[in-house]
Amino acid sequence: MTTPSADSPSAAESSSDSAPKKSTGPLAGIKVLELGTLIAGPFCSRMLAEFGADVIKVEAPEVGDPIRQWRVLKDGTSLWWSVQARNKKSITLNMKDERAQEVARQLALEADVIIENYRPGVLEKWNLGYEALKKLNPATIMVRLSGYGQTGPLKDLPGFGAIGESMGGIRYVSGHPDRPPVRIGISIGDSIAALHGVIGAMMALRHRDVTGGRWNGKSGADCIAGQGQMVDVALYEAVFNMMESMVPEFDQAGVVRERTGGALPGIVPSNTYTTGDGMNIVIAGNGDAIFKRLMLAIGREDMAGDPGLARNDGRVPRTAEIDAVIQAWCQTQTIDTALAILQGADVPVGKIYSVKDMMSDPQFLARKMFEQHHFADGTPIKLPAVTPKMSETPGQTRWLGPGLGEHTDEILRSLGYDDARIAQYRQDKVV
Missing domain, CATH: 3.40.50.10540 (Crotonobetainyl-coa:carnitine coa-transferase; domain 1)
Structure with missing residues (x-):
């Protein structure tokens, strides 16, 4: 040029x-x-x-x-x-x-x-x-x-x-x-x-x-x-x-939304986790039914059946516990196996793409x-x-x-x- x-x-x-x-x-x-x-x-x-x-x-x-x-x-x-x-x-x-x-x-x-x-x-x-x-x-x-x-x-x-x-x-x-x-x-x-x-x-x-x-x-x-x-x-x-909801949350509850890294506060679990091969993966298991599928997929039947975790308002106070469990499981997986298992369980999951990833990704290519x-x-x-x-x-x-x-x-x-x-x-x- x-x-x-x-x-x-x-x-x-x-x-x-x-x-x-x-x-x-x-x-x-x-x-x-x-x-x-x-x-x-x-x-x-x-x-x-x-x-x-x-x-x-x-x-x-x-x-x-x-x-x-x-x-x-x-x-x-x-x-x-x-x-x-x-x-x-x-x-x-x-x-x-x-x-x-x-x-x-x-x-x-x-x-x-x-x-x-x-x-x-x-x-x-x-x-x-x-x-x-x-x-x-x-x-x-x-x-x-x-x-x-x-x-x-x-x-x-x-x-x-x-x-x-x-x-x-x-x-x-x-x-x-x-x-x-x-x-x-x-x-x-x-x-x-x-x-x-x-x-x-x-x-x-x-x-x-x-x-x-x-x-x-x-x-x-x-x-x-x-x-x-x-x-x-x-x-x-x-x-x-x-x-989003910042104004009414502050007006009615005095809540100031703060920085939370890769997590989505108040909506659990939704965070970034690291797999055993050092890759970053986003898992959004914050729907009630999705959370149950996620826990079953990672072998935590106890948490899947815990009535205290059945709804988001019950999961929020236990955010750190839930994130730790998911991170421990991710650490035992490569990003490819983690994606395959969670996608197979119909859990919203994805790796974090660079432009290099995008340029060869089948979804990007299929959508032209x-x-x-x-x-x-x-x-x-x-x-x-x-x-x-x-x-x-x-x-x-x-x-x-x-x-x-x-x-x-x-x-x-x-x-x-x-x-x-x-x-x-x-x-x-x-x-």
Whole structure:
């Protein structure tokens, strides 16, 4: 992969799909404008693109989205980029220039959904804020992802996913009780926020359509448009939404959920155990009938028949005892024999997978969870398949992440800009 330039084809484009495929899927015909960088906003628009939406991504000239240089690179461009920007078109705009702002405004007014993850107030400085666009297009739908949301005393502070994870509660409960909190090994806060953005966009599109549909580009009495709206996603609130029963437990019982390592507190047994060959295995025997099957499978008929352990509320006070029994049995087994015995007893069990495990696993392969594509130089690359799986309108990868500004001329021409004006914009570094 070579570093993409504004006038060269994307090195990440699939050689088997040298011309972008026509959008298909449930969102075919939906236009999305992405004004954002890194993870939350781009992941949100990525999912819409995977299911057919036409996504135009605005990037800064010369540097582009910083994620282009994150983690493992091939020929100067991140392998992550191939996934995060698949199916998107890239236009470069110097948003400090009013002419670039006008281009973005034209694209925004044509879009069904605008997705942005700048700090609150940035779009307003560019005259691209929700209220300004809504006056021109009443059907405007804007998904705004930020650290703390568009209101409140913290709204102007920078808020990356790590901060949202901390404030939203997931960091507090992650790790072992005798050690400081740990992070999950992916940017889970950004991704959770992105999924909330997708859900919000879908609900907003539904509401727009049932209240009148798309804007027809006219104003006054001739204006035909459904009701748009702003979807305000705060990263910390998206994480907070995943925190299960924490609020009522604290409110009613003063319980603060703490770090418990590999165990699931209050639901017994559900933990990580180590087998005799040094492998880690997760066993979730917390259903009442499942617990009995588990105990019989490991030769503990006494515990299977103990009336005090028949229900979860009886098992919770004896968590340490139960875990010790299961661990002692696991220590006598290899991971393969443990899996075979427990699966044969219909007990939920699984080894902890690395990506290496996933790539050769029969279940992953049977479900076609990897896609084969090619870079422009012919180098093959596997990507994660699009999920969720839909029987009638499945998502697809039409092309890999675009080169920086690869579609600038195409997009400008679609807005009515002629070649002379485009050349002038390039000379003036507007694009």
